Amino acid sequence: DAGVIQSPRHEVTEMGQEVTLRCKPISGHDYLFWYRQTMMRGLELLIYFNNNVPIDDSGMPEDRFSAKMPNASFSTLKIQPSEPRDSAVYFCASSWDSYEQYFGPGTRLTVT
Amino acid sequence: GEDVEQSLFLSVREGDSSVINCTYTDSSSTYLYWYKQEPGAGLQLLTYIFSNMDMKQDQRLTVLLNKKDKHLSLRIADTQTGDSAIYFCAESTGRRALTFGSGTRLQVQP
Numbered sequence: 001d002a003g004v005i006q007s008p009r010h011e012v013t014e015m016g017q018e019v020t021l022r023c024k025p026i027s028g029h030d031y032l033f034w035y036r037q038t039m040m041r042g043l044e045l046l047i048y049f050n051n052n053v054p055i056d057d058s059g060m061p062e063d064r065f066s067a068k069m070p071n072a073s074f075s076t077l078k079i080q081p082s083e084p085r086d087s088a089v090y091f092c093a094s095s096w097d098s099y100e101q102y103f104g105p106g107t108r109l110t111v112t
Numbered sequence: 113g114e115d116v117e118q119s120l121f122l123s124v125r126e127g128d129s130s131v132i133n134c135t136y137t138d139s140s141s142t143y144l145y146w147y148k149q150e151p152g153a154g155l156q157l158l159t160y161i162f163s164n165m166d167m168k169q170d171q172r173l174t175v176l177l178n179k180k181d182k183h184l185s186l187r188i189a190d191t192q193t194g195d196s197a198i199y200f201c202a203e204s205t206g207r208r209a210l211t212f213g214s215g216t217r218l219q220v221q222p
Binding site for chain 2: 004042045055056093099100104105106
Protein backbone atom coordinates (compact mmCIF):
# COMPACT_ATOMS: atom_id res chain seq x y z
CA ASP A 1 0.00 0.00 0.00
CA ALA A 2 1.22 3.52 -0.79
CA GLY A 3 0.26 4.87 2.60
CA VAL A 4 -1.75 8.02 3.17
CA ILE A 5 -1.40 10.38 0.23
CA GLN A 6 -1.73 14.14 0.57
CA SER A 7 -1.63 16.84 -2.05
CA PRO A 8 -0.26 19.32 -2.61
CA ARG A 9 2.89 18.92 -0.52
CA HIS A 10 3.43 22.67 -0.48
CA GLU A 11 0.98 25.49 -1.04
CA VAL A 12 1.72 29.19 -1.07
CA THR A 13 -1.23 31.50 -1.42
CA GLU A 14 -2.24 35.07 -0.74
CA MET A 15 -4.52 36.13 2.05
CA GLY A 16 -8.16 35.92 1.03
CA GLN A 17 -7.70 33.09 -1.44
CA GLU A 18 -9.41 29.72 -1.18
CA VAL A 19 -7.19 26.77 -0.35
CA THR A 20 -8.11 23.11 -0.80
CA LEU A 21 -6.04 20.32 0.70
CA ARG A 22 -6.58 16.73 -0.36
CA CYS A 23 -6.13 13.37 1.26
CA LYS A 24 -6.40 9.76 0.13
CA PRO A 25 -6.48 7.40 3.11
CA ILE A 26 -5.09 3.88 3.18
CA SER A 27 -7.50 1.49 1.51
CA GLY A 28 -9.75 -0.26 4.00
CA HIS A 29 -9.35 2.33 6.74
CA ASP A 30 -12.64 3.55 8.17
CA TYR A 31 -11.32 6.53 10.13
CA LEU A 32 -9.81 9.69 8.69
CA PHE A 33 -8.32 12.48 10.75
CA TRP A 34 -7.15 16.00 9.89
CA TYR A 35 -4.49 17.50 12.18
CA ARG A 36 -2.67 20.82 12.09
CA GLN A 37 0.89 21.40 13.30
CA THR A 38 2.24 24.83 14.26
CA MET A 39 5.16 25.94 16.38
CA MET A 40 2.86 27.71 18.82
CA ARG A 41 0.16 25.07 19.28
CA GLY A 42 1.89 21.84 18.31
CA LEU A 43 -0.25 19.09 16.80
CA GLU A 44 -3.97 19.52 17.18
CA LEU A 45 -6.97 17.67 15.82
CA LEU A 46 -9.23 19.59 13.47
CA ILE A 47 -11.84 16.99 12.55
CA TYR A 48 -12.27 13.27 12.09
CA PHE A 49 -14.56 11.04 10.06
CA ASN A 50 -15.78 7.50 10.55
CA ASN A 51 -17.22 5.76 7.49
CA ASN A 52 -17.24 9.11 5.68
CA VAL A 53 -19.35 10.80 8.38
CA PRO A 54 -17.88 13.69 10.42
CA ILE A 55 -17.82 12.61 14.06
CA ASP A 56 -15.94 15.36 15.88
CA ASP A 57 -15.30 18.78 14.36
CA SER A 58 -14.75 20.62 17.63
CA GLY A 59 -11.19 21.44 16.61
CA MET A 60 -12.13 23.30 13.44
CA PRO A 61 -11.02 26.88 14.15
CA GLU A 62 -13.92 28.75 12.63
CA ASP A 63 -16.39 28.84 9.79
CA ARG A 64 -13.64 29.55 7.30
CA PHE A 65 -12.64 25.90 7.61
CA SER A 66 -14.69 23.06 6.15
CA ALA A 67 -13.98 19.39 5.52
CA LYS A 68 -15.71 16.79 3.42
CA MET A 69 -15.37 13.11 2.75
CA PRO A 70 -17.51 12.27 -0.28
CA ASN A 71 -16.31 8.66 -0.40
CA ALA A 72 -14.06 6.23 1.43
CA SER A 73 -10.99 7.11 -0.61
CA PHE A 74 -10.99 10.90 -0.62
CA SER A 75 -11.26 13.84 1.75
CA THR A 76 -10.75 17.58 1.40
CA LEU A 77 -10.03 20.36 3.86
CA LYS A 78 -10.95 23.78 2.57
CA ILE A 79 -10.07 27.19 3.93
CA GLN A 80 -11.99 30.14 2.55
CA PRO A 81 -10.86 32.86 2.87
CA SER A 82 -7.35 32.02 4.00
CA GLU A 83 -5.44 34.17 6.50
CA PRO A 84 -1.73 34.35 7.41
CA ARG A 85 -2.46 32.70 10.79
CA ASP A 86 -3.60 29.58 8.90
CA SER A 87 0.01 28.95 7.86
CA ALA A 88 0.90 25.50 9.22
CA VAL A 89 1.54 21.92 8.22
CA TYR A 90 -1.72 20.04 7.76
CA PHE A 91 -1.64 16.29 8.25
CA CYS A 92 -4.15 13.68 7.26
CA ALA A 93 -4.14 10.34 9.08
CA SER A 94 -6.16 7.19 8.62
CA SER A 95 -6.90 4.15 10.71
CA TRP A 96 -8.95 0.97 10.54
CA ASP A 97 -9.76 1.02 14.24
CA SER A 98 -8.95 4.62 15.25
CA TYR A 99 -6.13 3.39 17.48
CA GLU A 100 -3.30 2.83 15.01
CA GLN A 101 -3.27 6.08 13.10
CA TYR A 102 -1.02 6.36 10.06
CA PHE A 103 -0.04 9.82 8.94
CA GLY A 104 0.49 11.26 5.50
CA PRO A 105 3.53 13.42 4.66
CA GLY A 106 1.60 16.63 5.27
CA THR A 107 0.84 19.78 3.31
CA ARG A 108 2.88 22.82 4.23
CA LEU A 109 0.61 25.86 3.78
CA THR A 110 1.98 29.38 3.66
CA VAL A 111 -0.47 32.26 3.48
CA THR A 112 1.12 35.62 2.70
CA GLY B 113 -8.86 17.70 30.71
CA GLU B 114 -6.26 16.22 28.44
CA ASP B 115 -2.67 17.35 28.69
CA VAL B 116 0.52 15.62 27.59
CA GLU B 117 3.93 17.00 28.53
CA GLN B 118 7.44 16.18 27.37
CA SER B 119 10.87 17.68 27.80
CA LEU B 120 11.96 19.61 24.74
CA PHE B 121 15.45 18.31 24.08
CA LEU B 122 17.71 15.31 24.66
CA SER B 123 21.26 14.82 23.49
CA VAL B 124 23.05 11.46 23.59
CA ARG B 125 26.15 9.88 22.10
CA GLU B 126 25.91 7.23 19.42
CA GLY B 127 25.73 3.77 20.98
CA ASP B 128 24.28 5.00 24.27
CA SER B 129 20.69 4.43 25.35
CA SER B 130 18.16 7.24 25.07
CA VAL B 131 15.23 7.65 27.42
CA ILE B 132 12.46 10.03 26.46
CA ASN B 133 9.85 10.78 29.10
CA CYS B 134 6.24 11.86 28.96
CA THR B 135 3.53 12.62 31.49
CA TYR B 136 -0.18 12.75 30.85
CA THR B 137 -3.16 13.82 32.92
CA ASP B 138 -6.16 11.93 31.57
CA SER B 139 -6.62 8.80 33.66
CA SER B 140 -9.07 7.42 31.12
CA SER B 141 -6.38 7.09 28.46
CA THR B 142 -6.77 3.80 26.67
CA TYR B 143 -3.69 3.75 24.45
CA LEU B 144 -0.42 5.65 24.65
CA TYR B 145 1.78 6.13 21.63
CA TRP B 146 5.21 7.13 20.47
CA TYR B 147 5.59 8.75 17.07
CA LYS B 148 8.78 9.84 15.31
CA GLN B 149 9.01 12.85 13.02
CA GLU B 150 12.04 13.48 10.84
CA PRO B 151 12.60 16.93 9.29
CA GLY B 152 10.05 17.73 6.62
CA ALA B 153 8.28 14.42 7.04
CA GLY B 154 5.07 13.12 8.51
CA LEU B 155 4.69 11.26 11.77
CA GLN B 156 5.78 7.65 11.86
CA LEU B 157 4.06 5.37 14.37
CA LEU B 158 6.84 3.70 16.35
CA THR B 159 4.95 1.77 18.97
CA TYR B 160 2.02 1.98 21.32
CA ILE B 161 0.94 0.42 24.58
CA PHE B 162 -2.47 -0.40 25.97
CA SER B 163 -3.15 1.16 29.33
CA ASN B 164 -3.41 -2.18 31.14
CA MET B 165 0.20 -3.05 30.24
CA ASP B 166 3.35 -2.04 32.09
CA MET B 167 5.93 -2.67 29.42
CA LYS B 168 6.27 -3.38 25.74
CA GLN B 169 9.46 -4.23 23.90
CA ASP B 170 9.99 -4.08 20.17
CA GLN B 171 13.57 -4.62 18.97
CA ARG B 172 15.57 -1.60 20.21
CA LEU B 173 12.51 0.12 21.64
CA THR B 174 11.17 -0.39 25.16
CA VAL B 175 8.07 1.39 26.40
CA LEU B 176 7.40 1.64 30.12
CA LEU B 177 4.07 2.77 31.52
CA ASN B 178 3.50 3.78 35.12
CA LYS B 179 -0.23 4.27 35.23
CA LYS B 180 -0.26 5.35 38.87
CA ASP B 181 2.08 8.26 38.12
CA LYS B 182 0.72 8.76 34.58
CA HIS B 183 4.25 8.47 33.24
CA LEU B 184 5.32 6.98 29.93
CA SER B 185 8.86 6.49 28.71
CA LEU B 186 10.53 5.35 25.52
CA ARG B 187 13.95 3.78 25.72
CA ILE B 188 16.00 3.43 22.55
CA ALA B 189 18.89 1.01 22.94
CA ASP B 190 22.14 1.50 21.00
CA THR B 191 21.04 4.89 19.68
CA GLN B 192 22.15 5.63 16.13
CA THR B 193 22.50 8.91 14.24
CA GLY B 194 19.46 7.86 12.20
CA ASP B 195 17.42 8.05 15.39
CA SER B 196 17.85 11.83 15.46
CA ALA B 197 14.34 13.23 15.14
CA ILE B 198 11.48 14.66 17.16
CA TYR B 199 9.61 12.10 19.25
CA PHE B 200 5.99 12.71 20.16
CA CYS B 201 4.11 11.08 22.96
CA ALA B 202 0.33 10.86 22.42
CA GLU B 203 -2.69 9.49 24.18
CA SER B 204 -6.13 8.45 23.06
CA THR B 205 -9.31 8.17 25.07
CA GLY B 206 -12.86 7.43 24.10
CA ARG B 207 -12.70 10.51 21.95
CA ARG B 208 -10.64 8.50 19.42
CA ALA B 209 -8.47 11.37 18.30
CA LEU B 210 -4.94 11.66 19.62
CA THR B 211 -3.69 14.32 22.01
CA PHE B 212 -0.02 14.98 21.40
CA GLY B 213 2.76 16.30 23.55
CA SER B 214 4.98 19.09 22.26
CA GLY B 215 7.67 16.67 21.15
CA THR B 216 11.21 15.90 22.32
CA ARG B 217 14.02 16.63 19.92
CA LEU B 218 16.60 13.84 20.14
CA GLN B 219 20.08 14.72 18.95
CA VAL B 220 22.53 11.86 18.53
CA GLN B 221 26.16 12.87 18.48
CA PRO B 222 28.67 10.64 16.66
